[in-house]
Amino acid sequence: MIRFDYARPTDLAEALREGAGEEVAYLAGGTNLVDLLKENVARPTRVVDIARLPLTGIEDTAQGGLRLGALATNTETAYDQRVQARYPLLSSALLAGATAQLRNAATNGGNINQRTRCYYFYDVATPCNKREPGQGCAAIGGVSRIHAILGTSHQCIATHPSDMAVALAALKAEVRVTGPGGDRVIAFADYHRLPGDEPWRDTTLEPGELVTAIDLPPESFPTNFTYLKLRERLSYAFALVSVAVAMRLEGERIAEVRIALGGVAHKPWRRPEAEDLLRGQEPGREAFGAAADALLEGARGQGGNDFKVPMARKAILRALEQATAGTPQSQTDKRIA
Template sequence: MNRFSYARPGSVADAVRELAGHPAAKVIAGGTNLVDLMKYNVERPTHLVDVGRLPGLKEIEEAGEGLRIGALVSNTAAAYDERVKERYPLLSSAILAGASPQLRNAATTGGNLLQRTRCYYFYDPATPCNKREPGSGCPAKNGQNRILAILGTSEHCIATHPSDMCVALAALEAVVKVVGPNGERSIPMADFHRLPGNMPEKDTNLHADEIILGVELPEPRFAKHYTYLKLRDRLSYAFALVSVAAALEMDGDTIGEARIALGGVAHKPWRVEEAEMMLRGKTADRRVFAAVAERILEGAQGFGHNDFKVDLARRAVIRALSQAARGTPQSQTDKRIQ
């Protein structure tokens, strides 16, 4: 690990000032991703701003008809919160599908949003990587790309975002609240993470001098018909090859509002609103689900080792929509897929 200085500001305002005064600083809270990356010399901050104890960010509170989850709420606390379980079980399920109990205890809501990719080349400073070192190249395209993206890639980067939580937040249309030197602003989940384009080093639209305050969930609508289906190389404690968050409003067999977000396939949680619209007013039916899956995967392209993901994602969407329509969400303990 490189050498760095450390500060633990006592208020959000002090933290923002501290960050503004140190351009090469990084924010640390749980540290589960940052410390790991620092040990690999992928991240080399000269200064750490410890936001882990900032007051007012550890609460889960009512926010209008929705719920606000503070940036410092641990993944465990969010997943097991009674209000989250009752009103946003999709979020609870997605969080529990990720990492291990130890990591979920340490990891925070804000930190989960800012997780970096698990691309092998990004993690290995001995290899080029446009995300780690802009302009150095992307060996993943012709290399070991089994775990990498099939949608929204660019010639510069085919990394995926590794979070499960974020896939559920995207489907639920959560809004990320942030604060910087110019005050607070709100970023809808759809705009929070970026596609790589020609700036793969930039994962999100959060500015370098901004701090996440929390996420706001809108009015709950999908507490009955939802699922988080995660497919991976081992049944627990592994990143998704493909995951699907599906949420439906159902009136008998007829679908109302529908949301589908995919994880493990792109640089951000992948949503195609046009595909969701195809479900509105339709009877829940496998043929309809197949057409929706086809639309979501339009333009999907593998890079060799990850070619299988296109078909896997298509099938996962169909299965997830069936689970959601039936009201039988995927169990995160019993991994058999019904």
């Protein structure tokens, strides 16, 4: 851990002033940043602790959605009655992640801004383009068990580790940010990036910008949804593959559906064209298979993670069945529904 200045502003304007500059990190719950500091992966010269900013709370929006404060904790969000009743997919995804203790400390803004768990990113003795631009990527050709099968680049094959973000992608949430250039709203699909030639940039946030809230749109998919997560053990592990499905049935047919994957790419993986294949269709394995194939088009393993390609396909089919049947995956009973 390097030495850094520490500021603890109490209002947004002060936070943005303190947060200006390149080597600054905003600290919220600290469940990821503190690890990164200890591992010398994050080396900010100034840490701005935003825990005292008035960004907590969960509120109804005028449009009929819900606004999740950036500093509301994952636990508060997962167990919020409105979230549980109207956006059970989000609640389920949150509860699939980490542990009760971590969720108590982790915030919503921090969750979507957490860094990859790539072994090499965390180990400063190994080369990593995400950590040190230009060093090269040791994960390519290395231990790639947890790495991406979609949207990779020759510079980086890391995945985004969040469960919450996968549900938010399926729900088409919006991220509200503020910064030196003023306030703006980012569609969730545009919030996280693919690695491309700038793998050190996880999101489209500009330097100094701060997430203030996450807005959930009115359509909430309270009946036909699921969050199915496959991992190395039954709890407290990052997803090898996870699937969030949000679906609305009208009669026998699928009126609306969203499918987002976790554990397979540098961002929650959605392809509207795959969802288009299901819209207006009757649910069934054949239709689900076609959608899965479209969603996974171009998926390719790195050797150690080749298994993720068939695993993702099977998981998509199962998740679509769970959502259709209205029998979402329980996060406490580990038997797969």
